[in-house]
Amino acid sequence: MxxxxxxxxxxxxxxxxxxxxxxxxxxxxxxxxxxxxxxxxxxxxxxxxxxxxxxxxxxxxxxxxxxxxxxxxxxxxxxxxxxxxxxxxxxxxxxDAKGFFLFGIWTALIYGGVFLLSVLIRRPLVGVIWSALNGLGQSWRTDPVSRRAYDLATLTFVAVFAARFVVQKWLYDEDLTGWLAFAKLAMGYPLFAVALAVTVWAVRKATARQKEREAAEETDADVEARLRAKYADPA
Structure with a gap:
C-alpha cells in the first residue's frame, strides 16, 4: 500500500x-x-x-x-x-473626464452588495463560484467550518468593493480626477492580492475538511465488510 x-x-x-x-x-x-x-x-x-x-x-x-x-x-x-x-x-x-470612472464606482457597489447578500443567505459566493468552476459540488455548505472559511473570503471581497466605492465616490464628488485614477489603480492590485490570499486559504481549509469528512463517513457496515474481506478464508 x-x-x-x-x-x-x-x-x-x-x-x-x-x-x-x-x-x-x-x-x-x-x-x-x-x-x-x-x-x-x-x-x-x-x-x-x-x-x-x-x-x-x-x-x-x-x-x-x-x-x-x-x-x-x-x-x-x-x-x-x-x-x-x-x-x-x-x-x-x-x-467630464471623471465620468470615465463612474461605471467602475457603481459596479463596485453592486458587486459588494451581491457578495454580502450571498453571505446573509448562507451561500458565500467564493465557495459557490469555486465549487461550480471546478465541479466540486456544494456539500461544503453542510460543514460549518468550510462555510465559515468561505464566508470570510467572501466578506474580504465585500470589504474590497466597499473600500473602492467609498474612496473613489468621494474623489469623484470632489472632482479629483487625477487622484481618482491613482485610487483606481492603487486599490486594484494590492486589495485584489489580499482577497486572493484569503480565497486560497479558504479553498485549502474547505478541501482539507472535505477529505476529513469523506474519511469519517465510513459506516459500521463498511468496516464489517472490509474486515470480512480481509480475514476471509482464501480457500
Missing part, C-alpha cells in the same frame, strides 16, 4: 491556485486593465477629453488584439474592451 507523496499534494494545491488566478483574469489581465486608465488620464491632461476617449479605446483594442494573438483567455479580453467602451461612453455623455 502506498500513500501519495507530500510533493504530489503540494503540486495539486499549486495547480488549483493557478487555475483560480486564471479564472479571475490572471496577472496579465490585471496589468492590461491598468493601461487604458493610464492612457486616458495622460491623454486627457495633455490633449483634452475627446482625444483621451479615442486613446483609451485604441489602447483597449490593441490589448484585445494582443491577447487574441497570444491565444490567451478571450473572455477577459472582451470584457475589458467593453468595460473601457462603457467608461468612455459615460465620459463622453457627461462631458
Amino acid at each position: 502506498t500513500t501519495p507523496a507530500p510533493e504530489e499534494d503540494k503540486d495539486q494545491t499549486e495547480e488549483r491556485q493557478e487555475t483560480l488566478l486564471e479564472q479571475m483574469g490572471g496577472i496579465s489581465g490585471l496589468i492590461y486593465s491598468s493601461v487604458p486608465v493610464i492612457v486616458f488620464v495622460l491623454a486627457n491632461a495633455f490633449f483634452g477629453l475627446n482625444p483621451a476617449i479615442w486613446s483609451a479605446l485604441g489602447a483597449a483594442a490593441v490589448i484585445t488584439v494582443v491577447r487574441v494573438v497570444r491565444k490567451e483567455r478571450l473572455q477577459p479580453a472582451i470584457s475589458g474592451f467593453f468595460g473601457v467602451g462603457i467608461a468612455v461612453f459615460i465620459a463622453h455623455q457627461t462631458g
